[in-house]
Amino acid sequence: MVKSLYNPKAILIDGNSLAYRAFYALPDTMKNSEGIVTNAIYGFTSMILKLVEEKPDYIAVAFDRKEPTFRHIKYKEYKGTRDKAPPTLHPQFPYIKELVEDLNIPIYELVGFEADDLIGTLAKKAEKEGFEVEIVTGDSDALQLVTEKIKVMTTRKGISDIVIYDEKAVEERYGLKPNQLIDFKALKGDTSDNVPGMPGIGDKTAAELLKKYHTLDNLLAHAKDIEKPKLRETLLNEQEKAHLSKMLVTIITDVPLETDFTSTQTPDWEKVIKFFERMEFKTLINKYKEHQTPNLFDKVETKRKEISKFNFKLIDNDNHYQNLIHKLKECESFAFDTETDSLNTFKANLIGISFSIDESEAFYLPFGHKVEPASEPCLPVGTARGSKSINRGVQPQVNIKMALTALKPIFEDKTKLKIGHNLKYDVEVMKKYDIEVSSPYFDTMVAAYLIDPTIGRYSLKKVGAQYLGRTEMINFDELGSEGNFATVPIDVAKDYACSDADVTRGLKEVFEKTLKSENMEDVFNKIEMPLLDVLIKMEETGVFIDAKYLKKLSQEIELAMKDLERHIFAICGEVFNLNSPKQLAVVLFEKLKLPIIKKTKTGASTDAEVLEELSGQFEIAEKLLEYRGLNKLKSTYVDTLPELINKETGRVHANFNQTITATGRLSSSNPNMQNIPVKSELGKRVREAFVPQNKGYKIIAADYSQIELRVLAHLSQDEKFIEAFKLDEDIHTATAADIFNVPLDKVTKEMRSSAKTVNFGIIYGISGFGLAKSLKIKRTEAEQFIEKYFKRYPGIKAFIEKTIKDAKDTGFVTTMLGRKRPLPDINSPNQGMRGFAERTAINTPVQGTAADMIKLAMVNIHRKCQMSSVKCQMILQVHDELVFEVPNSEVDKVKKIIQDEMQNALKLSVPLKIDIGVGENWAEAK
Secondary structure, eight states: OOOOSSOOEEEEEEHHHHHHHHHHHSOTTOBOTTOOBOHHHHHHHHHHHHHHHTOOSEEEEEOOOSSOOHHHHHOTTTTTTOOOOOTTTGGGHHHHHHHHHHTTOOEEOOTTSOHHHHHHHHHHHHHHTTOEEEEEESOGGGGGGOOSSEEEEEEEETTTEEEEEOHHHHHHHHSSOGGGHHHHHHHHOBTTTTBOOOTTOOHHHHHHHHHHHOSHHHHHHTGGGOSSHHHHHHHHHOHHHHHHHHHHHOOOSOOOOOOOTTOOOOOOHHHHHHHHHHHTOHHHHHHHGGGOOSOHHHHHHHHHHHHTTSEEEEOOSHHHHHHHHHHHHHOSEEEEEEEESOSSTTTOOEEEEEEEOSTTEEEEEEOOOOSOOSSSOOOOTTOOTTOTTSOTTSOOOOOHHHHHHHHHHHHTOTTSEEEESSHHHHHHHHHHTTOOOOSOEEEHHHHHHHHOTTSOOOOHHHHHHHHHOOTTOOOGGGSOOTTOGGGSOHHHHHHHHHHHHHHHHHHHHHHHHHHHHTTOHHIIIIIIHHHHHHHHHHHHHOEEBOHHHHHHHHHHHHHHHHHHHHHHHHHHTSOOOTTOHHHHHIIIIIISOOOOOOEETTEEOOSHHHHHHHHTTOHHHHHHHHHHHHHHHIIIIITTGGGGBOTTTSEEOOEEESSSOTTSOOEEESSOGGGSOSSSHHHHHHHTTBOOSSTTEEEEEEEESSHHHHHHHHHHTOHHHHHHHHTTOOHHHHHHHHHTTOOGGGOOHHHHHHHHHHHHHHHTTOOHHHHHHHHTOOHHHHHHHHHHHHHHOHHHHHHHHHHHHHHHHHSEEEOTTOOEEEOTTTTOSSHHHHHHHHHHHHHHHHHHHHHHHHHHHHHHHHHHHHHHTOOOEEEEEETTEEEEEEEGGGHHHHHHHHHHHHHTSSOOSSOOOEEEEEESSHHHHO
16 A cells, blocks of 8 residues: 555556547658658657656556457457558557656556556556556546546547546446446447447447446346337347447456556656657757756766776777787687767768777777866877877877778788677778778677567667676766767766677677577578678668659649649538548548448548448549558658758668568668558659669669468478479469369459468468458358368468477477577467467468578679679668669679579579569669
8 A cells, every 4th residue: 555645646548549649639741850750759748748747656658569359359350340550650659659668657568458458457456555546548448447536537639638537527428337338338339449239229228228227237137128129129139249248348457467656757858858859849858858867977977886897998098009909910709889979870970999809808999089088088099198289178089090090901801700789880880981891790689689589679788788687888878978979078988888899799609609509500690690791782882763753753743632632622512631531531421421331439430441442433532542642652752762862972871670570571761661662553653763873774673473482382392382383373373273163264363362362361370350351251251262272282281280389389480591480479378369479480481481581692692793793783672672783784694693593592392483674763673
């Protein structure tokens, strides 16, 4: 029990609900200069800060997870009519959670349960502990939790129209007590969550029945006494639906959660302000900058006392410098870490480099610190004390040109192992200074990812604490450098940088043994580390974008959108905001009386799925889809890509990431090249902007054809599946012929499309329910499709069953080359968690092997091109496709290299088919 002279207050927030409200309250045209859409982030942040300012005794945020909950398991159609999240909302959630963490507010998420269940559990626990509880949500479901001590604060419109419900307010609105709302919804159902309820019973009837009979159980027990025949028949015959609905709408209040209502929750204002700066929330920066704590010094000094037990040396004279160079020349391997003034390698300037060769020993070479001395000043190499060349206004440091001249042959020595954490960045920085850091490499970030590809973030501080217990490491945001390492005092920089190098070296020792014991040495040494050189070169090269073409395309799209706007307004007979779902719903369903396909909590849905269904009958729906397609293309690609062109190179330099996806696939960012549309005509127009920078060059695009299905054929060893590929049959047509019992030449386009959905769905563990939804057919028909599929391809069924069994026995799955993915939930008693793990077990060996294959192809093509001395540049990797910029004179030679290396990257039981095209631009080469 919390002991206090007053009733302490707990605020519990439904994170998903608040984020959705924020998203729809503000335009999704809000972006920062990085291109991050920020409307939901800003709205959520503003709201949660108001709650923090109330200084509650406890505050927590709960989020839904993407995995199915126990409700979906009991009733697969639960929330089946919900709209998908808007595409610009989902990417904002990681930033929202980052803000919550920076505020030191605990986040609750649990597979198998909804945020409502976690909030309900926390609310009841807090109530028992003597708290006054306030639940913040946009969802009326939480009203069932209202008691004397639990209130619900809900937002009706946007994030500013707030209503607080206590017991009295609930009764005034519904005429029922809060605990009767469960039975109320069980009777009337809930269209937004697809809860069936009892047919024909609406709000008014449900409320009247509960006023008289008080509970659902009592009502059903007296169903025969109901006077109205139709209502009586419903209550007698549909009781199963009522009980199911009650289970679906009842918030669980005993979820097993660990809670500590006494923990301190002081926001880390340094991190919060940094977050505002990155998101470019100027209003919030000005409002909350007074909270920044100027005394980070104490926190850093506490850590530095721990760091002082290590042998970390500042290179501050010639003897120290010569000793370091000697050690580096003699050693077989060394860890290093660059310190710079920017995360952008094209803008970054070297401020210093740290090295670690032996255990608990590290060295720091300072080059570019712009601060007054914090301790004994260090000297430029070769400069005597008292020399007139020393600028007394700035602390003298190592002469960067002389130092890098001595370090160049050491970094370029092909016999020495270079160790780093996110080594790609350090190598790219050194390239700016004419130092080609040569392999062999050992990247501890990539090693940590291989060992456990599911944890998401692999920062050096996190991994160092996890594997080495090194909690004394100084975080960058604790340096108080305003994002610029050049302003950090040199003695503090020494402790910070040397810790990084020393921990990186220590992690290498641990990870090397782990990779060996887990049989992942080959994946690391033959795929991931050689790939570093390929990615470094790709990022350095970048892609050339025809900005003039995109500007012209943007103008064309703008005119086309205006024409569509006028056309749509003419059909509707009024002008309204086309980007407002609410206004659009009023026009479509109230004024034009179009049929409502599905509903959400905010009313009739106007999402793409609805418009597609209506487009066959109504011109307005067709035109709206066209308008949305143009709008998305323009905002996401046409107008954004030119802004990312580097002024010095004239090219766009994306980052290619090895440690993001759990299956081993590469991802890209700034920009995300993986999301450029592939099949649509609009996507083709965007790809036309990707052209060679110089005359006399062509674009070559090479794509693995149906690579995942070919991998599945090999892994399953299914005879018919293998035979189809060997005969070069169209696998989708062959599958359709068998499923629909027709000859190959009688397979229609629609049949082939259905078979294609089944073929690819099998890889992702699709269920009868999922297939039915995808094909818009009955579930029984979908299940028959799957049954026929497995009858035709029994080897695939056997492969799936064996893969799941092996995963249950070992707790993981592997690719052909040994890449592992842990599956901690594969034996979970929770059916939803277990089902998700089983689907992952099926997909990972297939998709992961395909990912390994294209990585091997990239490494081999890069190596072969270097050996052949061709001027070919690999510029993009997108899923199963590679894109190159090649001189006209070398096109045939390079095509042969690409064909050979992609086909022979990995031997399968079926032939690998490579589609290669050449053109003046990427679209033409597809």
